[in-house]
Amino acid sequence: MIAYPILWDSGVYLPEQGLWLDPRKPRPRAVISHAHSDHVAAHPLAYATAATRRLVTHRRRSTGTVQALPYGQSITLDRCAVTLYPAGHVLGSAQTLVDTDFGRVLYTGDLKTRAGFTSGAAEPVPAEVLVLESTFGKPHYRFPETAEVIADVIAWCKGVRDGGATPVLLGYSLGKGQEILSALAAEGLLIALHPSLYGVTEVYRELGCDLPPYQRLGDTVGQPTVVITPPSARRSSLRDQVGEFKTAALTGWAMDRSLKDRLEVDAVFPLSDHADFEELCCYAEQVNASMTYTVLGFDEELATHLRRRGLRAKPLDQVDQLRLF
Ligand SMILES: [Zn+2]
Numbered sequence: 001m002i003a004y005p006i007l008w009d010s011g012v013y014l015p016e017q018g019l020w021l022d023p024r025k026p027r028p029r030a031v032i033s034h035a036h037s038d039h040v041a042a043h044p045l046a047y048a049t050a051a052t053r054r055l056v057t058h059r060r061r062s063t064g065t066v067q068a069l070p071y072g073q074s075i076t077l078d079r080c081a082v083t084l085y086p087a088g089h090v091l092g093s094a095q096t097l098v099d100t101d102f103g104r105v106l107y108t109g110d111l112k113t114r115a116g117f118t119s120g121a122a123e124p125v126p127a128e129v130l131v132l133e134s135t136f137g138k139p140h141y142r143f144p145e146t147a148e149v150i151a152d153v154i155a156w157c158k159g160v161r162d163g164g165a166t167p168v169l170l171g172y173s174l175g176k177g178q179e180i181l182s183a184l185a186a187e188g189l190l191i192a193l194h195p196s197l198y199g200v201t202e203v204y205r206e207l208g209c210d211l212p213p214y215q216r217l218g219d220t221v222g223q224p225t226v227v228i229t230p231p232s233a234r235r236s237s238l239r240d241q242v243g244e245f246k247t248a249a250l251t252g253w254a255m256d257r258s259l260k261d262r263l264e265v266d267a268v269f270p271l272s273d274h275a276d277f278e279e280l281c282c283y284a285e286q287v288n289a290s291m292t293y294t295v296l297g298f299d300e301e302l303a304t305h306l307r308r309r310g311l312r313a314k315p316l317d318q319v320d321q322l323r324l325f
Contacts, residue, residue, distance in 0.1 A: 004102060004129050004291060008316040012107055012131055012295065014098060017080040021096055021107045021131075031082065032066065033109025034093035035059060035174055047075065049084055051092025051207050055174060058203045074099075088112035088122035089273050090175030091204055095125060103128030106287060110135065112272070113279045114146060117182030118175070118209050122275075122283075130289035131316060135274045137294065137302030141255050143276040150183045153269050156248060157189070157226055165244040166224065170231040170265065171251075173197045175273045178204050178211065180228050180250055183271075185212035192217040192224035192242075194233050217241060231263065252276065277302075284311055293319070 007013040011023030011030070020030040022039045032048040033039055035055035042064040048056065050068040057063055069075055071094065074083045079101060084094035089110040098105040106127035115121040143149070157167040171177045177197040184191060191214045193201055198216040205211055217227060218241060227242055229235075231249060238245055247265040252272030260268045275283060284292050284306050293316035294303045306313035 003319065004105075006105060006129065006131070006293065006316065007319065008293075008295065012316065014080070014100065014105065016102075017098065017100060018078055019080065019082070019098065021098075022109060026064065029077070031084075031094075031096045031107075032056065033087065033096060033107070034090050036090065036110065036172075039109065047082060047084075049092045049094050052094070053092075054207060055092060055200070055203055058200065059174070085125050086120055086122055088114075088116065088119050091118050091178070091207060091209060093119060095122060097125055097127060103290070105129045105131065106289070107131040108133050108283075110273070111275050111280070111283065113275045113283055116146075116179055116273065118178045118204065118211075124283055124286040127287055128290050130284060130287045130292045132280060132284055132292055132294050132302070133274070133296050134280065134294045134299040134302040135297035136252050136255075136272070136276050137280060137298035137305075139277050139305065141252060141277045143252060143255070143270045143272055146271070149269050149271050153180075153183065153248065153250065153271070154187060156267055156269075157184075157187075160246045161225060163246075165246050166227060166242040168227045168229060168235075168238065168242070168245045168247045170229060170247060170249045170263075171197075171271075173200045173230045176250060176271070177201065177228050177230065178209065179271070179273065181211055181214055184226060189225040190220070190222055191215070192220045192227050194227070194229035196233070197228060197230055277305075281305060281309060284313070285309065 012021035020027040026041045030043040030046045042062045047069045053066040074081045081099040083097045087093040087095045096107045104127040160167040173196045248267035249265045250271040254268035254270040292313040299315035303313040
């Protein structure tokens with residue numbers, strides 16, 4: 001089997017090019033695929049889309065130097081050229097194509113192949129080596145149609161309101177929160193956002209994202225009909241602000257039966273900003289690389305299923321790192 005010179009060390013590393021993709025620790029030269037904190041560190045020099053750079057600087061005090069690279073535009077570095085393509089995950093998220101002398105390496109970063117409200121769907125990019133995220137890389141993670149999920153969320157919100165309480169929807173400050181906000185647009189509801197989510201949403205708006213009206217929780221004029229808050233926010237003060245409330249978590253992990261109890265919420269809905277299992281498999285089949293390396297999440301399970309479907313696949317962290325040198 002060919003060993004491609006690609007390593008895993010808390011991030012994807014191309015040693016011959018001296019290039020890191022989403023390393024967790026500061027590295028001399030890196031690509032930041034998107035602004036979620038588990039993909040960001042303060043590197044001396046990093047490349048990212050302008051939207052990712054703006055979101056990173058909003059969320060972190062120390063960011064290192066981040067050079068903006070527009071989608072589809074290549075930059076030549078040592079022994080390679082780097083091009084970013086939309087990843088569909090959150091605003092500014094990118095897949096990274098590294099063109100090397102051993103072939104094209106495509107790193108998906110966090111990936112979503114169905115269209116969202118705030119970022120377009122990821123398209124497959126031809127490559128010889130695919131490095132594929134595996135967050136929902138197990139067969140039971142098959143998400144229903146987005147429109148169906150949203151209709152269920154709206155019906156739940158109305159039911160909670162009819163019962164005299166305020167519906168509180170839980171979603172991450174960056175990405176999910178704005179997707180939920182957009183999904184509720186047509187309902188004409190008074191929507192209040194938790195302050196951290198409000199701050200990121202203001203940046204989304206500044207970056208040209210078309211969003212329905214919203215207010216900052218605490219500054220609302222009138223009683224909010226729906227509240228959106230990050231799952232990590234303390235719920236103890238909510239009662240003072242909105243009175244009786246009920247909570248629902250919107251996440252792909254809703255496919256796990258235990259989630260509702262684990263999160264101590266009243267309802268769960270499978271709305272995700274990632275590809276589900278079948279979408280990951282289809283994506284790998286469409287790229288049809290000579291080698292697919294799985295990373296993060298259920299990397300072993302996903303690699304096993306991809307092999308059953310006729311692809312060469314392996315978790316990147318199981319590559320024999322010493323054989324490469
Ligand atoms: Zn992410």
